Amino acid sequence: MEHQAAAAARPARGHGRAARPKRTSSGKGQRAAEVFILSAPAIVIFVFFVIVPIILGAYYGFYRWKGFGQPSVTGTFVGFQNYRTALSDPAFQQAILHTFEIVIGSLVIQGPLAILFALLLNQKFKLRGLIRTLIFVPYVISEVIVGTGWSLILQKDGALNEILKHMGINGPDWIADPHTAMWTLLLIISWKYIGFAVILMLAGMQSIPEELYEAAEVDGAGFWQMQWHITLPLLMPTVRIWVFMSMIGSLQLFDLVYIIWGRYLSSTAGVSTMATYMVREGRNAGNYGYGSAVALIIFVISLVLALVYQRFVLNRDLKSDEIERKRLERLEKKRARQAKRALATEVK
Amino acid sequence: MARHTAAQASASKYTKANGYRRSSKNPWGSPIVYLLSLILVLICIVPVLYIILGGFRSNSQITTDPAGLPHPWIFANYEAVIHSDIFWGELVNSLIVGILTMVGVVVLALMASFVIARYHIRYAAAMYALFSAGLMFPMTVGITPLYLLIRNLGLSNSLAGLILPQIAFGLPQAVIILVPFLQSIPNELEEAAMLDGCSRLGFFWRMVIPLSMPGVATVGILTFVGSWNGYMLPLFVLSDSSKYTLPLGVQMFSSEHSVDTAQVLAFTSLAMLPALIFFTIFQKKIVGGLTGAVKG
Numbered sequence: 250m251e252h253q254a255a256a257a258a259r260p261a262r263g264h265g266r267a268a269r270p271k272r273t274s275s276g277k278g279q280r281a282a283e284v285f286i287l288s289a290p291a292i293v294i295f296v297f298f299v300i301v302p303i304i305l306g307a308y309y310g311f312y313r314w315k316g317f318g319q320p321s322v323t324g325t326f327v328g329f330q331n332y333r334t335a336l337s338d339p340a341f342q343q344a345i346l347h348t349f350e351i352v353i354g355s356l357v358i359q360g361p362l363a364i365l366f367a368l369l370l371n372q373k374f375k376l377r378g379l380i381r382t383l384i385f386v387p388y389v390i391s392e393v394i395v396g397t398g399w400s401l402i403l404q405k406d407g408a409l410n411e412i413l414k415h416m417g418i419n420g421p422d423w424i425a426d427p428h429t430a431m432w433t434l435l436l437i438i439s440w441k442y443i444g445f446a447v448i449l450m451l452a453g454m455q456s457i458p459e460e461l462y463e464a465a466e467v468d469g470a471g472f473w474q475m476q477w478h479i480t481l482p483l484l485m486p487t488v489r490i491w492v493f494m495s496m497i498g499s500l501q502l503f504d505l506v507y508i509i510w511g512r513y514l515s516s517t518a519g520v521s522t523m524a525t526y527m528v529r530e531g532r533n534a535g536n537y538g539y540g541s542a543v544a545l546i547i548f549v550i551s552l553v554l555a556l557v558y559q560r561f562v563l564n565r566d567l568k569s570d571e572i573e574r575k576r577l578e579r580l581e582k583k584r585a586r587q588a589k590r591a592l593a594t595e596v597k
Numbered sequence: 598m599a600r601h602t603a604a605q606a607s608a609s610k611y612t613k614a615n616g617y618r619r620s621s622k623n624p625w626g627s628p629i630v631y632l633l634s635l636i637l638v639l640i641c642i643v644p645v646l647y648i649i650l651g652g653f654r655s656n657s658q659i660t661t662d663p664a665g666l667p668h669p670w671i672f673a674n675y676e677a678v679i680h681s682d683i684f685w686g687e688l689v690n691s692l693i694v695g696i697l698t699m700v701g702v703v704v705l706a707l708m709a710s711f712v713i714a715r716y717h718i719r720y721a722a723a724m725y726a727l728f729s730a731g732l733m734f735p736m737t738v739g740i741t742p743l744y745l746l747i748r749n750l751g752l753s754n755s756l757a758g759l760i761l762p763q764i765a766f767g768l769p770q771a772v773i774i775l776v777p778f779l780q781s782i783p784n785e786l787e788e789a790a791m792l793d794g795c796s797r798l799g800f801f802w803r804m805v806i807p808l809s810m811p812g813v814a815t816v817g818i819l820t821f822v823g824s825w826n827g828y829m830l831p832l833f834v835l836s837d838s839s840k841y842t843l844p845l846g847v848q849m850f851s852s853e854h855s856v857d858t859a860q861v862l863a864f865t866s867l868a869m870l871p872a873l874i875f876f877t878i879f880q881k882k883i884v885g886g887l888t889g890a891v892k893g
Contacts, residue, residue, distance in 0.1 A: 280716070280797070283716075283797055283798060284712050284716055284718070284720065284721075286708075287708040287709065287711055287712045287801075288708065288709050288712045288724060290705050290708065291705040291706065291708060291709035291768055291772075292709070292724065292727075294705065294761065294764055294765045294768070295727070295728070295731060295765050295768050295769075297765070298743065298746070298761060298762045298764075298765035298766070299731055299734065299739065299765050299766060301746065302739035302742040302743040302746055303734070303738065303739050303742070305742040305745070305746065306738075306739060306741060306742035309741075309742055309745075316745060366637055369630060369633055369634060369637070370634070372630050374630055374631065374634075376634075380634050380637070380638055381880075382877055382880050383638045383641055383642055384637060384638065384641045385876070385880060386641055386642055386645055386873065387641055387644075387645070389822055389826075389872055389873055389876045390645065390826070390869050390872070390873070391825065391826030391827075391828065391843075391844050391847075391868075391869065391872070392826060392828055392844070393826075393828050393844040393845075393847045393848050394648070394844075394847060394865050394868060394869045397648075397847060397848070397851050397861065397865050398644055398645070398647065398648045398862075398865065399644065401647075401651075401858060401861075401862070402644060402647060404663075406663065407663050408647060408663040408664040409664075410663075411662070411663040411664040412664045440640070440641070440644070444641065497732075497733055497735065498735070501735045501736075501737035501738070503737055503829055504828045504829060508828070508848065524737045527737075527740075527741070528740075531741050532741060532744070532833065537741060537745065540741040541741050541742055544737075544738050544739065544740070544741050544742070545738075547737065547738050548734065548738040548739075551733065551734070551738065552733065552734075555733045579717065579719070
């Protein structure tokens with residue numbers, strides 16, 4: 250408990266240290282106090298509930314521990330055994346594979362569709378506002394409700410198969426059949442989250458200057474030519490951000506699978522994810538040390554993917570970041586000041 | 598997939614028939630735009646309508662014709678839910694958690710974003726980096742130790758045990774959305790406020806908060822809806838069913854009444870209603886808020 254509090258207090262103290270040299274005049278002291286008052290609550294709560302658990306999880310991951318008392322007292326230190334067990338467990342390997350299928354499937358299905366839908370809704374026509382609201386509906390509904398509704402619709406003798414029967418098609422067992430379960434999941438995910446992608450793309454399209462299209466039209470470009478040569482390239486920053494968000498979301502996917510397939514069916518139907526494995530083997534089995542180790546593996550996989558993506562794809566967007574620019578400007582000013590001072594002392 | 602190719606095929610017909618210019622001049626658009634939009638809307642809302650209409654049917658109607666419409670309309674399912682204390686208790690829990698999370702996130706994120714956007718110190722950039730890194734780690738990776746932390750604080754099985762972590766995990770998104778809004782407030786405005794004797798905090802209170810309302814609305818709506826829909830954290834933290842929020846309630850109800858499909862559908866549709874209404878009222882603000890965030 251004690252070291253958690255210390256960890257939470259650390260950034261605030263660090264900030265105090267950074268601000269101290271500035272307290273030469275009362276105005277600067279007041280400024281530092283303002284910065285402290287405004288930012289400390291957010292930093293403290295963020296560090297305490299987001300950063301500290303991840304650090305604690307790394308520590309718990311070294312123990313075989315049932316979650317009561319301190320792991321060093323009531324648990325057994327097992328070193329990297331939990332990590333070895335997890336990584337060599339075929340069920341977890343399957344879960345990692347499924348998770349990556351979901352990451353890629355979501356991107357491939359939702360990306361092109363979202364851009365097309367956004368193009369459609371970017372046309373000027375009546376009722377556009379209403380339609381934009383309606384396509385956002387699935388995104389607003391909770392995963393539990395989406396899961397409950399879809400699992401009723403997709404039952405073997407549910408509504409969808411009934412409609413298919415009228416069309417002369419014998420529908421599969423959408424949920425339990427391992428051959429179709431992953432496709433079913435991807436369908437539900439796409440249905441649920443594409444509204445967000447569409448809104449994001451729409452926002453991106455609306456920031457493209459109208460003049461570009463007018464100029465292209467003068468040059469005799471057709472509708473699709475314009476979309477291909479103007480909209481798509483200028484939409485890429487938005488697409489890159491969406492890919493990032495979708496990827497992170499897919500890596501953490503838990504609710505939908507857990508609700509529709511339940512604790513045990515998910516692995517037999519071939520849709521278990523890293524997160525459902527973690528909850529099943531960690532909390533539900535009461536193995537908190539093991540669960541924490543699995544969580545850390547998920548964390549590392551997500552972090553590595555995020556960093557690689559940022560380094561190679563997002564970087565050019567982020568480089569133009571204003572904060573970074575201002576930081577460099579200040580650094581330059583400081584250097585100039587230092588050089589001046591150095592010159593002054595030399596003259597003396 | 599079939600939907601995809603169909604969209605392409607008919608959309609290319611649309612190009613031949615009338616170009617971009619015609620559609621931008623004619624506010625009614627072409628019939629094909631309407632047709633495609635209609636298909637899109639149907640795909641999005643038919644499953645939702647299925648849940649709502651299913652609540653107006655009887656179990657035998659649902660069993661004999663799973664895809665049919667209510668015939669006759671039955672109101673008993675909805676009445677039973679409206680008269681149950683369980684539903685209202687869970688609704689109140691969800692409202693308390695949602696509103697307090699929203700207020701907490703908006704207030705803390707506004708304050709932190711103000712520092713990041715308007716104080717030109719290195720600490721601000723570090724803080725921005727901290728929160729944007731936080732965006733990469735949704736609750737899933739920290740949930741097991743987070744649950745133990747909440748339990749050690751004595752907050753397990755309490756609504757505060759949901760609200761505090763939700764505020765913490767809501768902050769990164771909120772900061773990312775709010776910072777561009779606060780940065781776009783012109784410096785001249787701040788200087789003018791200073792000349793009029795406003796302190797920096799006074800400027801924050803009197804100018805920044807009103808001017809950043811579009812961003813605040815976006816953050817508030819997204820946070821509220823996120824909290825309203827949250828499932829994983831309540832699943833870990835709450836064990837007493839009187840503390841359940843609606844998502845847990847829906848799940849419990851649907852496993853307890855698994856034979857009574859119509860009742861489950863009625864419960865489910867009433868549970869999604871508040872977030873849906875809340876979102877519909879404020880949805881215009883979301884696109885504006887996201888536009889700012891994406892551009893920034």
